[in-house]
Amino acid sequence: MNFHIYHPADALRPFVKQYYYWEDNTRGTIQIPQNLFALGDQYLILMLEGKGEVKPATHKAFTLTGNAILGHLTCACQFQVEGPVKVAVVQLNPYGCFRLLGLQADSFTNYYRNLDTLNSGLWTETANALREMKDMKEVETILDKACITTMESQCCSMRTADDMADYMLIRQGNVSLQELSERYQLSKPTLERIFTAVIGLPPLLYARMIRYKTALRALRQLNLPEWQLPVAATAYYNQAMFIEDYLQFNHQTPSYFTPSTATIAQMPAEHQQVAVAS
Structure with missing residues (x-):
């Protein structure tokens, strides 16, 4: 297995967080950790070889075979691929998809948008360049070029929504709709x-995700049973509120919070983390 994390050019920040490149020669079904994708982010996925299937807990499953945008995920999802597999992933911040591609929430169906349906052949050309590259160092250059090209072609700007998302992150999700209404x-x-048009989520659901990830x-x-959790140290008023969100985003009841059950997806121990809830 070959897994790499790359950092985008300064011109793309904060819209683009990281690039991932994963290559695995294993044949057959490869089960990916449930929380591969962080809540609140969107992902541009280029399936260079193989295919991937996303199985949301509350929606119909769908297959990733080409170039797509995935997210924002609002429930637990299983993700599996049929190997051998090669995939390049661009992790976007909450409003990165709107900034780079000009796509609003109403253009998605169940967290998914097929980029091959767009008129531009940019992502098809980018995927072909990644398949033909001779050196792994080219991944960063190829993805930087594609992201900067598509961002420069957009004329959309809605700074109010961007600022709201950043403000909610600073406040760790501890914000009401009334406060936002007065502030802006x-x-x-x-x-x-x-x-919702820019971020792809209602503001209170996005704030709820931030509180959950912060907690x-x-x-x-802490290595404590969930019934001993000091919820006073989090943004939750009581344990019941936390369990409700845990059920929503993990689709299971919390038991123990140890590294093996944390909601950070990891590759096997000898490899780097895939995505973090940040």
Whole structure:
């Protein structure tokens, strides 16, 4: 197995977080950890070889065979691939898809949009370049070029939604719709419409995801049964609220928070993390 993490050019930050390149010669079905994809982010996936299947807990499964955008995931998902497999992934921040591709939430069906249906052949050309590259160092250059090219071709800008998403992250999700409405001088319906169009999620659901991920980062360091969790140290008022979110995003009841059950997806121990809830 060959797995690499690359960093985007400065011009692409903060819209693009990281690049991943994964190559595995294993034949047959390869089960990927449930939480490969972080809540609140979107992913541009180029399936260079093999195919992948996404099985959301609350939606119909779908297959990734070419170039696609995936996310924002709002429930537990299983992801498996049929090897041998080669795949390049661009991890985007919450509003990265809108900034790079100009795609709004209504263009997605169940977390998914096939990029090959767009008029531009940019991503097909990018996938072909990745298949033909001779040196792994070319991954970063090829993906930088593609992302910068598509971003420069967009004229869309909605800084209010960008700023709201960043503000909610700074506040660790501890924010109400009323507070956002007053801060940005927008009515609640207008605020929800703008935020959902750009981010792809209603603002309160996005805040809920941030609170959940923040709590996990704190609780993951403790080796305690879930009934002993000090929820006062998190953004949750009580344990029931946390369990409700855990069921929503993991589709199972929490038991123990040890490294083996944390919601950070990892490749085998000798390899780097695939994606983190950040």
